[in-house]
Amino acid sequence: MLVTGVVLSLVLAEIVVRVHLWTRPASFYLANVAYGQFDARFGQRFLPNSRKVLSLVSNGRVVWCPGVVADANEDxxxxxxxxxxxxxxxxxxxxxxxxxxxxxxxxxxxxxxxxxxxxxxxxxxxxxxxxxxxxxxxxxxxxxxxxxxxxxxxxxxxxxxxxxxxxxxxWWNRQTVIDGRTRSQISPRPDGFDDPRIANDQDVVDRRATEEWCQRQLVAQEPDAVVKDAAAYHRAYLRSKGIAFEPFSPTRSYLLDTVWSGSFGQPFYSHTAHSLMPRVxxxxxxxxxxxxxxxxxxxxxxxxxxxxxxxxxxxxxxxxxxxxxxxxxxxxxxxxxxxxxxxxxxxxxxxxxxxxxxxxxxxxxxxxxxxxxxxxxxxxxxxxxxxxxx
Structure with missing residues (x-):
């Protein structure tokens, strides 16, 4: 009876965690450029006179337009x-x-x-x-x-x-093109970008995601092709990293992952896939x-x-x-x-x-x-x- 009660309590807790995760918005940032460039000595540099524009996409819609968030000068x-x-x-x-x-x-x-x-x-x-x-x-x-x-x-x-x-x-940053899409990648090694186990995307990148575009999408009735393409890529990226939320997965415990992250500061599953930059x-x-x-x-x-x-x-x-x-x-x-x-x-x-x-x-x-x-x-x-x- 005691064992049955413990098991039922854990199952219920697992369901509660999954419902909570399911109700959270699926959000990501869409950038107009891969702002960080590869630098062998220092990890990252910025191109002279470059600007980074961000747009926040949540549940397939643009919800916030912060505009220019980084602006490099002539040097x-x-x-x-x-x-x-x-x-x-x-x-x-x-x-x-x-x-x-x-x-x-x-x-x-x-x-x-x-x-x-x-x-x-x-x-x-x-x-x-x-x-x-x-x-x-x-x-x-x-x-x-x-x-x-x-x-x-x-x-x-x-x-x-x-x-x-x-x-x-x-870590090191690079801009690259994979399957026709510009990528802004971060790797804990200067030669690790081609290893999907340790390389991560910093932002989803699309040069069409300008300030003006973001403001239009903020009030648009329906998301346009830029948003749809970005959202589809982001879902595929999460699946490829093994970190997409799978509400009916029989092989993964989101309760365990939540408790582990809270106790040890890192996820139980695929730490390098979750973490944008390495930790020491x-x-x-x-x-x-x-x-x-x-x-x-x-x-x-x-x-x-x-x-x-x-x-x-x-x-x-x-x-x-x-x-x-x-x-x-x-x-x-x-x-x-x-x-x-x-x-x-x-x-x-x-x-x-x-x-x-x-x-x-x-x-x-x-x-x-x-x-x-x-x-x-x-x-x-x-x-x-x-x-x-x-």
């Missing part, structure tokens, strides 16, 4: 300042980060706000070069900073990161030879390096970063190896007031325009005491 950097600006500046900042730092609203990024505020407050020609890369982790941020320093010779290196960046491993533990982070090389070079160069944590809305409310066990260990290692304290908003004595909404939820976790200005104010306050004429 392929995600902000206003260029190498030419740096050569004429009184003070040069090298900023790296992930998509939070290159994300643009109304042609404005966080480093742009930092630069403008520092210029106003110091009266100096400050150039803040934005070397942020989408989905970058701390490992690649430090490597990019260390390898770029000898050419740029900035006065300050700023690493802007979110909590999730701590455990991101190294604290021990794997410490074993990365590129990490130690970057730390050694930055310390040898003697360039001041500031690590600034950008908190999410939830972290702002609670007043602490959500790091997890592995992230906390990596955080401590960074502070020890770089002889610095990571800057947090909660620890600031005079912190800027956060606006009511800093992100684009429920559609996207990236910052809205108020959020970009808020984060820029926060980072500028951290940097300002260091800014002096060369």
């Amino acid at each position: 392929g950097l995600g902000g206003r300042s260029t190498w030419r600006d740096a050569r004429k500046a009184d003070y040069v900042i090298f900023t790296t980060g992930d998509s939070f730092s290159y994300w643009t609203r109304s042609a404005l990024t966080i480093p742009d706000v930092v630069e403008s505020l520092l210029r106003q407050r110091t009266g100096l020609k400050v150039a803040n070069l934005n070397f942020a890369r989408g989905a970058y982790g701390i490992l690649q941020m430090l490597t990019l900073a260390a390898e770029t320093y000898p050419t740029l010779k900035p006065d300050l290196v700023v690493v802007q990161f979110i909590s999730d960046d701590l455990t991101r491993g190294r 533990t604290a021990s794997e982070f410490l074993a990365d030879p590129g990490y130690h090389d970057a730390v050694r070079k930055l310390k040898t160069f003697g360039v001041p390096t500031i690590l600034v944590h950008l908190p999410s809305k939830a972290e702002i409310v609670t007043g602490r970063p959500f790091r997890g066990r592995e992230g906390t260990a990596i955080w401590t290692q960074l502070e020890n190896d770089l002889d610095t304290r990571i800057v947090t908003l909660a620890a600031m004595e005079h912190r800027p007031a956060a606006p009511p909404t800093v992100d684009l939820q429920p559609n996207n976790p990236h910052p809205n325009l108020d959020g970009i200005r808020f984060y820029g104010e926060y980072v500028a306050a951290v940097i300002e005491p260091r800014v002096k004429r060369r």
